[in-house]
Amino acid sequence: MLLKPIRDEQEYDMALQEVDRLMELNPPIGSKESDELEVLVLLIEKYEEENWAISEPDPIEAIKIRMQQMNLKQKDLVPYIGNRSKVSELLNRKISLSLSMITKLSSGLHLPLETLIQPPKRA
Template sequence: MIEPVTDQESHLRALRRIEELWSAEPGSAEESELDALATLVDAYERRRFPILPLDPVAAIKARCEQLGWTRKDLEPLIGSRARVSEVLGGKRALTLPMIRKVHASMQIPADVLIMIPSKRRKGTKRAA
C-alpha cells in the first residue's frame, strides 16, 4: 500500500521499498508502485531539502575553484585587483560588460550572473 511521504520515517520506508522495486518488470503493478513512490519521495525531498540558486559571487567563486583560478585570473574579466575584491566581497555589483566576459570565459550561465543577491538569503546554504 502506498502511503504519503510526510516525515523522515515515512521517507526512509519509501526509499527501502523503492530499492525492493528497482528491478520491476515494465508494465507491471510493481513498476506503477515504483513510479508513484518515486514521485512522492521526490516531492518530499524538494520540500524538505530545497536547493537554493547560487548568487553571482558564489557562482564565480565556485567556478574559480573548479578551474583552479585565483583572483588575479579574474582581473581581465572584472577589472583591477581592487574591483575584483569589491565584486567578490559583495560591495560592487557586476556590470553588463563584466557579466558578458565572465559568462564567455567561465561558462557560468548568464541568468545566474544577472541575479541580484538577496540580503535575506545571506548565511543560508546554497547549491555548489
C-alpha cells in the same frame, strides 16, 4: 503500498524500499506497478527538496569559490569584469554583475548561468 505524502524519515525509508522492490520487477510502462513507481519517485523527490535542499551560492560567492578552485587572484578576473578596481568593487558587493560580465564569467570560469543571474545576497 498506500500512496500518500511522505512526512518523516521512517516513511521516506519505506518509500525507498518500495521503489527498490518495484524497480526489480521492471514493470512495463503503463502498468499499475510502473505508475506506482513513478508516483513514489515524485513523492520522494518532493520530500528531499523540502528537507534536504542544497541552495546554490549567490553569484559573488560562486565566483570566489571558483577563484579558489582555480587558484586565481583578483587580477585574473580583469578580462571578465573590466579593470582591477571594478573586480574589487564586484567582489566587495559594491557593484552588480552586468550581462556582459555574466556571459564572460560563465564561459571563462565554467560557472552555470543560473548561478550568476540570481540576485546576490547582501553581506
